[in-house]
Each structure stands twice: as structure tokens, then as C-alpha cells.
Amino acid sequence: MAVFTAVTLDDLSQWIKQFPLGDALALQGISSGIDNSNFFLTTERGEFVLTIFENLGFEQLPFYVQLMRHLAERGIPVPAPVPNASGELVVTLHGKPAIIVSRLNGASQMDPQPVHCAEVGTMLARMHLAGRDFPMTQPNLRGLDWITATAPQVLPFLSEPEAALLRNEVTFQGDFAATQAYGALARGPVHADLFRNNVMFEGERLTGCFDFYFAGVDTWLFDVAVTVNDWCIDLATGELDEARVQALLAAYHAVRRFTAEEQTAWQAMLRAGALRFWLSRLYDFHLPRAAEMLTPHDPTHFERILRERIARPAHPLPV
Numbered sequence: 001m002a003v004f005t006a007v008t009l010d011d012l013s014q015w016i017k018q019f020p021l022g023d024a025l026a027l028q029g030i031s032s033g034i035d036n037s038n039f040f041l042t043t044e045r046g047e048f049v050l051t052i053f054e055n056l057g058f059e060q061l062p063f064y065v066q067l068m069r070h071l072a073e074r075g076i077p078v079p080a081p082v083p084n085a086s087g088e089l090v091v092t093l094h095g096k097p098a099i100i101v102s103r104l105n106g107a108s109q110m111d112p113q114p115v116h117c118a119e120v121g122t123m124l125a126r127m128h129l130a131g132r133d134f135p136m137t138q139p140n141l142r143g144l145d146w147i148t149a150t151a152p153q154v155l156p157f158l159s160e161p162e163a164a165l166l167r168n169e170v171t172f173q174g175d176f177a178a179t180q181a182y183g184a185l186a187r188g189p190v191h192a193d194l195f196r197n198n199v200m201f202e203g204e205r206l207t208g209c210f211d212f213y214f215a216g217v218d219t220w221l222f223d224v225a226v227t228v229n230d231w232c233i234d235l236a237t238g239e240l241d242e243a244r245v246q247a248l249l250a251a252y253h254a255v256r257r258f259t260a261e262e263q264t265a266w267q268a269m270l271r272a273g274a275l276r277f278w279l280s281r282l283y284d285f286h287l288p289r290a291a292e293m294l295t296p297h298d299p300t301h302f303e304r305i306l307r308e309r310i311a312r313p314a315h316p317l318p319v
């Protein structure tokens, strides 16, 4: 499911002329997305992805789309948005914002091994460095302010042990964010949702990553923590798999060395990454949007990860 706005080749015959792509030859809806309507689009110039935004407005999109362009121009394997004849990246289709981006080859690797995690670590570090001169700024919209505002909304739905965990962790993260160690962490544009389903591989070679719609400016270490919490765990228990953690972190460190402040912050940041997704999943589960048509992700997965990170500190970052 998840083509919310129907589009036909006929609809595109005139519309596509604003892009330097020739005629549209084939269009196929993509079933796996949950937020937007996505299509594989074949034109005379090649293979692309057409996205119609169902929830984000024109005013919210420039940060994400310009960031993709910025990174693509610097050789990071992300979808490159195609400008129209007026230089616009976001245009209207069926009354909604739409973009065309280059299509990445490959498929998601849902059973990653250390070799895949190393590829992800390398790419993530390169992405962080490439984002240093990105001129636009937008906070991580799922950062501490959002967490602090959202936690009270879900607390009434929780059991006492869940509520206690949530309250304690929000307090812990608020206290941690006020420390000098946190203030000294390197920051920049981060993907903030680099899960297995947002990265493509051909065999053991990473071919790209996509879905930048949670990107924002935050600490680079938060991005690393979010990524490790998905790529390097046993999905059933949430426990870290040491070989995959080491592979991802060593590969990242080889491109951008972790700092002393990041060493100090690592355990807290793994907890912050778990809290962020536990809370968004709790919110989607207990307070679904009116038009929500999909089964929400399981919040208990990230509750388990959070409890696990509190109980068992991870191996330190490489030095």
C-alpha cells in the first residue's frame, strides 16, 4: 500500500516537459513507503523516483531537498533532486508538492553483517563531513524540545513501569543536554533516521541512502547512535552485536575521528536515540493521525532497546 495520490503516465505527459528528462515512458507505484506517494519513473533520460508529499508542505521541504542536493553534489550517494527549467526542485503535482530524484540501484539489506555495517559507518562519516558547509539550518524536529513536549501526551496511556521509564529518561536526557560535555559535541546536518530500510546495497557494496525527511541539525553522535541502534542489534532482544558495532564505529572513525567529548557522551547518546524512536512509536500507536492507514511500528522494540542500553553500557568508542 501507500500510493495515496494516483498518477498516470497521461498526467505526466505535459507536466514532465518542465524537466530536462524527455518524455515519461513508464510509471510504477512503490508500495513500501508510509508517508508519501512514491513512483519509479522511467523517462527518455533514465530511471528516477517521483515523490508526492502527502504530509509536508512547500515551506517545510527546502531544507531536506537542498540537503540532498548538497550531499549529492559532494559525491555522497543520495538521491539527487532534478531541477526544472526554472531551477525549482519542488513543484506542484495534483495540488501537492512533488520532486523527481535520481533512482538508487540495489535493495535494502535487512540482515546486515559486519561488512555492511562498515559500509554504513564510512558513508555516515563522509555524509557528516560533506554537510559541514551546508548553509541552511533547521533543528532536529524530533530532538529534546519535541521529546519534552510529547512525553506528557503519551504518559496517560502507559503502565506505571513504562511511565516511570519515560519520565526518568526524559529527565536524564534533559540533565545531560545541559552538561558541558554535551555542549562540546560536534554538530551539523544529520540524517537522523538511517535505518536498514533507508539504505541500499548491491551485494556488500552500499549504493546509497534516502528518506531525509527527519534530517535536521543535531550532534553527529546522535546520528551514529540512531544508526547503531538499528544496524548493530539483535532485533529480538535489542542487544548490541559487538562485531557489527565495532565494524560500523571503526569505519566511521577511519573517516572522522571521534572526539574525547564524544567518548564521554556515547552511552547517553545511545539512550537518546532509543528514547526518540520509542516516543515517536508510542505517539503513533496511542495518538494516530486521523488519516493514518497503516499499522504503527511496535513501540516495545525501542522500549527494550532503551532498557538494554541503561542496563548494559556499550563498548567505548574507538580511540
Ligand SMILES: Nc1ncnc2c1ncn2[C@@H]1O[C@H](COP(=O)(O)OP(=O)(O)O)[C@@H](O)[C@H]1O
Residues within 6 Å of the ligand: 002, 030, 032, 033, 034, 035, 036, 037, 038, 049, 079, 101, 102, 103, 104, 105, 197, 210, 211
Ligand atoms: N531514490 C530512490 N531510489 C530507489 N528507490 C527509492 C528511492 N526513494 C525511495 N525508494 C523506494 O521507495 C520506498 C519508499 O520510500 P520512502 O522514502 O521510505 O517512503 P516514505 O517516505 O513514504 O516512507 C523505499 O523503500 C525504496 O524502495
Ligand SMILES: N[C@@H](CCOP(=O)(O)O)C(=O)O
Residues within 6 Å of the ligand: 034, 035, 193, 195, 197, 198, 211, 277, 280, 281, 297
Ligand atoms: N524509522 C522510524 C520510522 C520512520 O519510518 P521510515 O520508513 O520513514 O524510515 C521507526 O522505525 O520508528
